[in-house]
Amino acid sequence: MKINTLFYTIKQGFVNIFRNKWYSLVSVATISACLFLFGLFFAILANFENILKTAEEGVSVTVFFHSEADDCASHEEGQIPSDQRIAEIGQLIASRVEVSEVKFLSDDEVWATFGPDYFGEGYAEGFPENPLEGEDNYEIFLSDVSMQNALVTWLQSIPEVRKINYSEMTASTLSGVNLLIAYVSMGIIVILLAVSIFLISNTVAVGISVRKEEINIMKYIGATDFFVRAPFVVEGMLIGLIGAAIPLWIIYTIYNYVLNYIVERFAILSGFLNFLSVEEIFDFLTPVSLIVGVGIGFLGSIATVRKHLRV
Amino acid sequence: MIEEKGIIYLNNVNKSYSTGVPALNGINLTIGRGEFVFIVGDSGSGKSTLIKLLLRELTATSGSVYVMGCDLAKLKHRQIPKFRRNLGVVFQDFRLLNDRNVYENVAFAQRIVQTPANEIRRNVPAILATVGLAGKYKAKTKQLSGGEQQRVALARALVNNPSILLADEPTGNLDPKNSWEIMKLLEEINEAGTTVIVVTHNREIVNAMQKRVVTMKKGVIVSDEEKGGYIDED
Secondary structure, rough: OHHHHHHHHHHHHHHHHOOOHHHHHHHHHHHHHHHHHHHHHHHHHHHHHHHHHHHHHHOOEEEOOOOOOOHHHHOOOOOOOOHHHHHHHHHHHHHHOOOEEEEEEOOEEEEEEEHHHHOOOOOOOOOOOOOOOOEEEEEEEEEEEEHHHHHHHHHHOOOEEEEEOHHHHHHHHHHHHHHHHHHHHHHHHHHHHHHHHHHHHHHHHHHHHOOHHHHHHHHHHHHOOHHHHHHHHHHHHHHHHHHHHHHHHHHHHHHHHHHHHHHHHHHHHHOOOOOOOOHHHHHHHHHHHHHHHHHHHHHHHHHHHHHHHOO | OHHHHEEEEEEEEEEOOOOEEEEEEEEEEEEEOEEEEEEEEEEOOOHHHHHHHHOOOOOOOEEEEEEOEEEEOOOHHHHHHHHOOOOOEEEOOOOOOOOEEEHHHHHHHHHHHHOHHHHHHHHHHHHHOOOOOHHOOOEEEHHHHHHHHHHHHHHHOOOOOOOOOEEEEEOOOHHHHHHHHHHHHHHHHHOOOEEEEEEEEHHHHHHHHHOOOOOOOOEEEEEEOOOOOOOOOO
């Protein structure tokens, strides 16, 4: 395609929008509404996910080992691990995909942590020996809470392991909520996109009927299919682009305002609710919204042009 | 070589629409390069169907249609635009783009065939001068008289240098003075080498111009005369 034909096609795409301004306006407004909702959902969900993720990061599995301090009946011979074996098990745990972090706590460290909590600063006075002897453990943090059961099953298969502490409900609730949010948001977004494609398609169809005479003249003069169709596709893509840019600007403004408002007025919330910054949201939302806007414009117009414009 | 038979060559062409009524029935017609031909006949005689066949807007039910040596039945959909660039078309209702000015209407035809911008700037004023509209290139088409609008249509049809000009009732909406001016232009265009085919009902013009006249009636060519005249029905 020659460069002046390219410019002509783009110019005609703009001209189509203005010639057909009311339908274009309705299309832009609808896509804006759809992508506004999409952006809003995304901003809320991304923050919710982030808060859940922070909560997930706090979910841990604690694994204890057999020791000399245990009752003899509780373990068989050879199940008491050496320090070297405990270190080996630690490496095996750390190498698993679902594990994000492993912390080893010796029984002395455990006592030093819990002693003051339960008995105050003079906790050591009544206990000449460490009452938590043999409570060496690994605290395991997960990268994906939904894989907690797989990790626990594997840990249970290690003969040296005496006890595993974990919360099944927390993990299943968090992963369930995550999944529900993902399904609901995907469903809503798919419906909104379908509505947008339908509306762009209608706008382009009206544009084609308005320009029927011009298209006929073009056919008689010897315009190629591409030359006749391209301005309508450009029109659809421009509507999509404008329809995406408007909600991005609105969401940016609102998100910034709300974030500042919460931080200023409800400072206590920001202590345990970790909100994403406007940059973190828009690093993803900007390209996705623009691609989706232009994409639905392209799909809606190309489908209509193929259907209504057999030149 | 088929074109040796004529720039336009129809061999036993039949065309029936879905109603089954034959619009053209056994048409044989040869038009040589550089000829000026009137096609006359009453409504329903098949003139418009003939023009549509030549433009490859329709295909023949049977028989062959060759234009510039090209068998139109074998033309693929994607080849049609390039084929049509050999033809200039003018209609009774002008079919101009009323939201654009005279210059833009003519330049539009050049843009469609992807003529470079500097050539468009050179060609459009030249062709507007040929049709006598050099001073009106900025005017909106609605501000022009019928005769002037048909001149713009002619300029648009000619700007891409077609080998054949098809004029379907070009004077149908014009007064006698403007009709004569348009016919004079068509004659000049023909003298410059373009094959001109004019479908018309205008008896006075056909009789006065003394050109080849093909008369059609009910889908059949009933007369084909060099320097012919308008044959009345009955």
